Amino acid sequence: MMSTIVIDLDHLLADPIFDPDRCSIGFHPLHTIWAAIAYGLLLAIQSWKLRAICAGCLWHLCTDAFDCLIGWVWA
């Protein structure tokens, strides 16, 4: 989905851009629990475009969180 590219821009703001030892959840401004809550609230708005973006962002947070869990397990 194209919409997940929006939240990936958040990764580009980070330095370094990709660090396998770092958990991006809670590190990037769009990856905090508050951002997740905002996406959830925006899902209630009757707009399929907005819903697609929010669903994509939430899914992105899920995959990032999964990466974190994998990292902790293997650490």
Ligand SMILES: [Zn+2]
């Ligand atoms: Zn991410």
